[in-house]
Amino acid sequence: MYCNKLPDKPDDRKKIWDKVDNMARANSLWVTAYGTGCGAIELRPLHTSRFDMERFGIAMRPTPRQADVLIISGYLAVKTLKRVIRVYEQIQDPKYILALGSCTINGGMYYDSYNTLNILDRYLPVDVYVNGCMPRPEAIIDGFSLLMSKIKAGKADGWKHYMENLEYYRENQKKVIHNWDLPDYNW
Amino acid sequence: MDKNLQRIISESSFESDTIREDEGYLHVRVSRVHVLELLLSAKQRFDMETLQLISVVDRIEDAVFQLTWILEDSGGTSVFMISADYPRENCTVPTIGDIWPTAILFERELHEMYGIDFPGNPRQNEDFLLEDWRELPPMRRDFDTLEYSLRTYGERRKRTHTDPREYIADSIDEWDTPVPMKDFER
Numbered sequence: 001m002y003c004n005k006l007p008d009k010p011d012d013r014k015k016i017w018d019k020v021d022n023m024a025r026a027n028s029l030w031v032t033a034y035g036t037g038c039g040a041i042e043l044r045p046l047h048t049s050r051f052d053m054e055r056f057g058i059a060m061r062p063t064p065r066q067a068d069v070l071i072i073s074g075y076l077a078v079k080t081l082k083r084v085i086r087v088y089e090q091i092q093d094p095k096y097i098l099a100l101g102s103c104t105i106n107g108g109m110y111y112d113s114y115n116t117l118n119i120l121d122r123y124l125p126v127d128v129y130v131n132g133c134m135p136r137p138e139a140i141i142d143g144f145s146l147l148m149s150k151i152k153a154g155k156a157d158g159w160k161h162y163m164e165n166l167e168y169y170r171e172n173q174k175k176v177i178h179n180w181d182l183p184d185y186n187w
Numbered sequence: 188m189d190k191n192l193q194r195i196i197s198e199s200s201f202e203s204d205t206i207r208e209d210e211g212y213l214h215v216r217v218s219r220v221h222v223l224e225l226l227l228s229a230k231q232r233f234d235m236e237t238l239q240l241i242s243v244v245d246r247i248e249d250a251v252f253q254l255t256w257i258l259e260d261s262g263g264t265s266v267f268m269i270s271a272d273y274p275r276e277n278c279t280v281p282t283i284g285d286i287w288p289t290a291i292l293f294e295r296e297l298h299e300m301y302g303i304d305f306p307g308n309p310r311q312n313e314d315f316l317l318e319d320w321r322e323l324p325p326m327r328r329d330f331d332t333l334e335y336s337l338r339t340y341g342e343r344r345k346r347t348h349t350d351p352r353e354y355i356a357d358s359i360d361e362w363d364t365p366v367p368m369k370d371f372e373r
């Protein structure tokens with residue numbers, strides 16, 4: 001059983017406490033523990049003692065419901081895209097996507113593969129790309145700090161973009177996922 | 188080469204070419220009509236208990252798929268490989284799932300990746316790795332992966348300048364989203 005209602009369009013009015021909200025959001029980024037592609041390997045040193053991302057308030061969460069950042073850590077196969085869509089749509093707003101590696105930007109070294117996507121932002125709204133193959137933990141930290149300043153400035157609005165242009169994203173997603181057996185929106 | 192391996196071919200009633208032999212290792216090529224018989228006798232009479240793998244080479248120049256069955260004996264000391272050529276068009280190969288149940292899985296993979304038909308394999312039409320694949324099986328050499336990738340997943344516009352500053356300034360508004368997401372400066 002699931003809810004078939006589509007999400008409402010996001011409320012664009014500025015609120016007085018937005019600044020405070022954004023400050024709080026930027027300083028406690030919780031990441032869904034989900035890895036695709038080779039890149040998830042670099043997240044291990046990042047969240048353990050060597051690079052220790054908890055000093056920036058970034059922590060791993062076991063389920064999407066508790067998280068607000070989704071890291072696409074490398075090439076995304078069509079089969080994985082379907083699961084990622086499920087995970088992304090289950091995350092509560094506001095939510096952000098950090099994409100790592102050349103594979104998410106232009107296909108990287110899998111540009112001619114028959115089952116990996118070449119351009120991630122056609123399927124999901126990416127807030128920050130970190131390039132490299134594979135980006136080092138320092139680069140990922142840099143990506144996170146860019147994401148934080150983006151959130152503080154109130155400009156990390158990929159999730160709003162996704163809701164406003166849901167048809168566009170759905171159309172692209174359905175072009176590659178032929179057996180679409182998901183609900184209209186995965187609450 | 189040990190005696191056991193030697194006996195498998197010397198006691199068979201048909202021709203076989205030896206491709207390579209070595210200590211505890213024998214690789215032969217036989218005509219495809221004799222494959223089942225040889226596999227069966229290797230298992231039942233010569234202790235070749237384990238099927239390690241069924242592998243395929245797509246020899247498109249000769250219009251054949253070369254299938255190789257790799258067997259190992261129960262002590263793990265000798266390896267016996269049998270190769271045979273099958274025509275590429277509507278390739279049909281008898282299943283050996285009833286001799287080695289692992290073969291059901293291997294054959295399912297070959298069916299998905301090369302389109303080889305194994306009549307009698309109960310699970311060959313289930314998805315193995317791909318979900319709902321509708322093109323030519325992707326591992327065949329006549330399948331053009333680059334063309335498929337560009338047609339299906341598109342290509343990011345390539346840079347036209349080599350100066351990074353110009354390039355970035357130029358491409359900032361050209362994301363593939365309908366309403367470009369705002370650029371941001373720290």
Ligand code: SF4
Binds near residue numbers: 073100102133134
């Ligand atoms: S960018 Fe490189 S490291 Fe990252 S997923 Fe692609 S191939 Fe792997």
